[in-house]
Amino acid sequence: MKELIEKLKQKDQKALAKLITYVENNEDTSFIEELPSSGSKIIGITGSPGAGKSSLVDAIITKLREAGKTVGIIAIDPSSPFTGGAFLGDRIRMKKHFLDDGVFIRSMGSGNSLGGLNESIFDVIKLMDTFGFDYILIETVGAGQSEIDVVFASDVVILVLSPGNGDEIQLLKAGIMEIGDIYVINKADLDGANSLKVQLEYTLSFSNVKKPIIETIATSGVGVDKLVESINDCFYNFSKNGELKKRLNRRIKKHAETIVLKKVKHIINSKETKSVSSLVTETIKSLCNMV
Amino acid sequence: MEKKIRVLIAKPGLDGHDRGAKVVSKALRDAGMEVIYTGLRQTPEQIVKAAIQEDVDVIGLSILSGAHMSICKKVLDLMEENGIENIPVFVGGIIPEDDARELKKMGIKEVFGPGTPLSKIVERIKGLFAEV
Numbered sequence: 001m002k003e004l005i006e007k008l009k010q011k012d013q014k015a016l017a018k019l020i021t022y023v024e025n026n027e028d029t030s031f032i033e034e035l036p037s038s039g040s041k042i043i044g045i046t047g048s049p050g051a052g053k054s055s056l057v058d059a060i061i062t063k064l065r066e067a068g069k070t071v072g073i074i075a076i077d078p079s080s081p082f083t084g085g086a087f088l089g090d091r092i093r094m095k096k097h098f099l100d101d102g103v104f105i106r107s108m109g110s111g112n113s114l115g116g117l118n119e120s121i122f123d124v125i126k127l128m129d130t131f132g133f134d135y136i137l138i139e140t141v142g143a144g145q146s147e148i149d150v151v152f153a154s155d156v157v158i159l160v161l162s163p164g165n166g167d168e169i170q171l172l173k174a175g176i177m178e179i180g181d182i183y184v185i186n187k188a189d190l191d192g193a194n195s196l197k198v199q200l201e202y203t204l205s206f207s208n209v210k211k212p213i214i215e216t217i218a219t220s221g222v223g224v225d226k227l228v229e230s231i232n233d234c235f236y237n238f239s240k241n242g243e244l245k246k247r248l249n250r251r252i253k254k255h256a257e258t259i260v261l262k263k264v265k266h267i268i269n270s271k272e273t274k275s276v277s278s279l280v281t282e283t284i285k286s287l288c289n290m291v
Numbered sequence: 292m293e294k295k296i297r298v299l300i301a302k303p304g305l306d307g308h309d310r311g312a313k314v315v316s317k318a319l320r321d322a323g324m325e326v327i328y329t330g331l332r333q334t335p336e337q338i339v340k341a342a343i344q345e346d347v348d349v350i351g352l353s354i355l356s357g358a359h360m361s362i363c364k365k366v367l368d369l370m371e372e373n374g375i376e377n378i379p380v381f382v383g384g385i386i387p388e389d390d391a392r393e394l395k396k397m398g399i400k401e402v403f404g405p406g407t408p409l410s411k412i413v414e415r416i417k418g419l420f421a422e423v
Contacts (some may be wrong), residue, residue, distance in 0.1 A: 014374070017346035025294045084295060085320040091341065092330035098337040104344055107327050110297070 023123035030235035038132040044154030049142025051280030052186040054093035055218035070102040072133035079109035115149025116140040122255040152254035299347040306356035318409040354384040375393040379419040
């Protein structure tokens with residue numbers, strides 16, 4: 001373990017990969033806290049299935065690499081609730097970066113998590129941060145209306161929309177529509193892109209904070225320059241107005257919550273089923289005994 | 292926590308017939324494994340790099356182009372160069388029996404020809420995982 005961590009600090013990709021597997025499969029990952037941070041910029045990318053998240057990630061990687069930045073990618077796809085298995089296919093869209101040593105792509109199943117990420121996400125982010133990527137991109141599972149955990153993991157959230165996913169009533173709903181710092185209308189060459197933009201502008205005009213809307217065609221790279229510029233603006237503003245610090249604190253809290261919840265689940269599952277109230281009392285007792 | 296078996300399914304070479312790779316991927320998924328599918332026309336270098344980053348337990352190559360001998364050799368050599376020769380590799384595709392024997396001598400753990408029951412593939416991969 002010590003050896004792996006040393007290698008991680010020396011930017012050994014194999015060590016990073018092994019450590020990610022370790023935190024995915026072990027309950028106690030407290031060693032993570034001791035690791036140094038390199039100050040990676042963490043970007044969450046979410047949106048409905050097929051909106052073009054992976055293709056957009058691919059296009060963003062290209063731009064960041066042109067600027068000489070290194071990038072770590074965590075690409076999450078759903079795990080089966082029945083078998084636990086998963087088909088992880090985000091990587092396919094990022095083929096052209098496979099041989100680039102400045103890019104590291106890791107696919108993960110969502111596991112038991114319902115928020116669009118994976119329970120180990122915070123540990124994996126920290127490992128990539130210690131490794132020293134300039135940017136970490138987190139691609140969520142295809143998200144519906146309430147899979148919003150990406151907010152707790154990232155510094156900046158990009159919400160990817162594409163034409164044909166409903167009318168402005170969808171845009172007015174709470175949940176995922178609120179979490180974007182940057183809104184992307186991908187597949188901007190398709191019918192309906194313009195009316196989506198008008199509706200989105202209209203919806204966003206209700207809020208006090210002005211948020212950018214960027215039109216892209218991820219597969220041909222159109223609009224991606226503008227998107228990356230917008231991302232960097234966002235980081236600049238957030239570091240000035242203290243938002244980054246706030247989000248870091250939020251991330252730490254959510255990480256702690258995740259660890260506690262994991263323990264609670266573990267305890268509840270290990271107890272005999274009697275009544276709800278006895279399970280609650282016994283679980284709290286066991287938790288207290290752990291301290 | 293029980294460790295999930297992570298399998299890389301890749302299609303090296305130039306043929307575009309990925310039905311087999313997809314059917315096997317889905318069967319492995321349904322058997323509770325995490326399948327990382329890298330898509331068509333992968334070079335051995337890309338496959339080995341993906342295997343390292345994804346820290347997979349098993350690698351599956353689907354080859355229907357007839358170039359299995361040279362592709363497999365290249366993949367195995369590169370794996371050794373990168374210190375991941377301990378990951379078992381299996382091959383699926385139309386492979387003549389003589390070639391299959393050669394491939395196994397070369398270090399390929401298993402060759403699955405047309406008509407292999409999916410249940411057999413699943414069991415064998417579980418076996419390969421347990422052996423490592």
